[in-house]
Amino acid sequence: xxxxxxxxxxxxxxxxxxxxxxxxxxxxxxxxxxxxxxxxxxxxxxxxxxxxxxxxxxxxxxxxxxxxxxxxxxxxxxxxxxxxxxxxxxxxxxxxxxxxxxxxxxxxxxxxxxxxxxxxxxxxxxxxxxxxxxxxxxxxxxxxxxxxxxxxxxxxxxxxxxxxxxxxxxxxxxxxxxxxxxxxxxxxxxxxxxxxxxxxxxxxxxxxxxxxxxxxxxxxxxxxxxxxxxxxxxxxxxxxxxxxxxxxxxxxxxxxxxxxxxxxxxxxxxxxxxxxx
Ligand code: NAP
Numbered sequence: 001x002x003x004x005x006x007x008x009x010x011x012x013x014x015x016x017x018x019x020x021x022x023x024x025x026x027x028x029x030x031x032x033x034x035x036x037x038x039x040x041x042x043x044x045x046x047x048x049x050x051x052x053x054x055x056x057x058x059x060x061x062x063x064x065x066x067x068x069x070x071x072x073x074x075x076x077x078x079x080x081x082x083x084x085x086x087x088x089x090x091x092x093x094x095x096x097x098x099x100x101x102x103x104x105x106x107x108x109x110x111x112x113x114x115x116x117x118x119x120x121x122x123x124x125x126x127x128x129x130x131x132x133x134x135x136x137x138x139x140x141x142x143x144x145x146x147x148x149x150x151x152x153x154x155x156x157x158x159x160x161x162x163x164x165x166x167x168x169x170x171x172x173x174x175x176x177x178x179x180x181x182x183x184x185x186x187x188x189x190x191x192x193x194x195x196x197x198x199x200x201x202x203x204x205x206x207x208x209x210x211x212x213x214x215x216x217x218x219x220x221x222x223x224x225x226x227x228x229x230x231x232x233x234x235x236x237x238x239x240x241x242x243x244x245x246x247x248x249x250x251x252x253x254x255x256x257x258x259x260x261x262x263x264x265x266x267x268x269x270x271x272x273x274x275x276x277x
Contacts, residue, residue, distance in 0.1 A: 004029025005079045006247065009062055009119065010089025011035065012044040014225035015136065018240035019086055019247070020044075024053040026248055029083060034060035034071070036089075062089050062115040068122045081128035084247045087116050087197075088136040092190045092227050105176030105189040112193035113169050117162070117200060124204075130212045134246045135201045137217040137258070141194030142272045148184035155199045156269050162203050169196045198258055198268060205256030214255050216246045217268075221261030234261070 006027050011020045012035035023031040033048070033055040035041030045057045058074065061067040075082060090112045093104045116135070127133070146152050154160065154168060172192050175181035185192055201217040208215060222232035223239035232239075238261075245263045246254070258268040266273055 003079060004083040005032065005075060005081075006030070006084035006086070007032045007034060007060075007075075007082060007123075008086040008088055009034055009060060009116075011086075012037070012040040014227065015220050015223055015236050015239040015243070016086070016088035017044055017048075018236035019088060019243050020055050021048060021051070021053060021237070022240050022244040023084070023247065024048065024055050026244075027084065030056050030079070032056045032058050034058050036061035036063075036067075062087075062119045063111055065118060065122065068119050072122050072126060075123075076126050081126050082123060082131060083128055084132050084134075085120075085123060085127065086134045086136065086243055086247060087119065088134075088243070089116070090136065090193075090227075094229065101179070101181070101187075101189070102173075102177040105173045105181070105192070108189035108193045109169055109173050109196070112190070113196040113200070114166070116197060117166065120200075120204065124208070127208070127211070127213055131214075132247055133204065133208075133213065133215040134243050135197050135204075135215065135217045136243060137198045137201070137219055138190070138194040139219045139222075139272070140188065140191045141198040141217065141219065142258070142266075143195060143198070143269050144272045145186060145188075145191045146184075146195055147186050151184055152269070155195065156202075158206075160199065160203060162200065165196065165199050165203065169193075201258075202256045202268075209255065212252070214246075214250070214252065216250070216254060216257050216259055218242045218246055218259045219261055 010016045011033045020033045198217040205215040220239040221234045223234045224232045242261045257265045
């Protein structure tokens with residue numbers, strides 16, 4: 001029961017895989033590589049074992065509450081709590097995707113915002129006091145990407161609740177179904193999902209602050225993965241650096257922040273960094 005435990009969602013490939021690799025090298029406890037598909041997950045574990053690393057494995061589909069509950073019960077029984085949770089799993093439609101915006105909006109928000117939220121709601125009750133949560137956002141999650149000042153003001157309102165934020169995310173999906181989303185929300189469901197995740201991070205920090213839990217959002221950089229169609233110039237290990245910093249090294253004072261791939265805290269609401277990645 002005493003061993004520490006770290007978990008990375010969606011870690012059979014890409015940045016999540018590299019976060020597991022980095023944690024295996026430095027985290028003093030057990031590290032769980034998780035995947036929605038068991039075969040892909042076990043292959044990834046075997047790949048890390050060939051490097052002399054020793055991740056544990058558990059199935060985890062963030063869109064399936066039962067899958068998350070089974071994992072929570074397993075962790076509670078085996079470890080008594082969670083020390084590090086990295087919410088990395090996400091999807092993104094390609095720029096040339098032919099699915100209508102309404103479909104892209106519903107699916108992207110379902111996975112990246114609502115399923116990450118429900119995963120947190122299931123797992124947060126067993127976070128240990130002092131735990132660290134890293135929400136993998138994106139430069140797309142910078143608030144300046146939302147055209148409407150009214151929405152930006154709502155999203156950064158320090159009294160915004162999770163239920164109100166989820167209401168705004170549902171408003172976006174409904175607007176996309178009506179084809180009226182562009183003026184206020186812009187043209188990218190991925191942007192809205194990651195802005196939502198970053199807003200959620202700030203609310204989660206407020207709710208967990210008393211328990212000394214640190215919750216931060218991170219832009220990992222533009223990384224060479226399937227999601228970026230291998231156009232990102234950074235390696236997956238480069239992309240894991242800022243998430244690993246937040247999981248392991250950031251001072252305890254770093255709370256509810258939006259952290260850039262170079263580990264610098266950036267203002268979420270204004271002054272989006274102009275660096276290329
Ligand atoms: P990726 O290579 O496509 O990997 C995404 C991972 O998430 C895969 O393991 C995927 O599993 C998993 N996943 C998707 N849906 C899931 C679900 N329902 N349950 C559990 N796992 C699920 O993408 P990546 O580039 O490494 O992205 C990792 C994170 O970084 C994402 O949050 C992404 O938004 C963010 N990010 C990436 C970039 C970039 O340039 N790549 C930039 C900014 C932010 P399957 O293999 O089963 O699909």
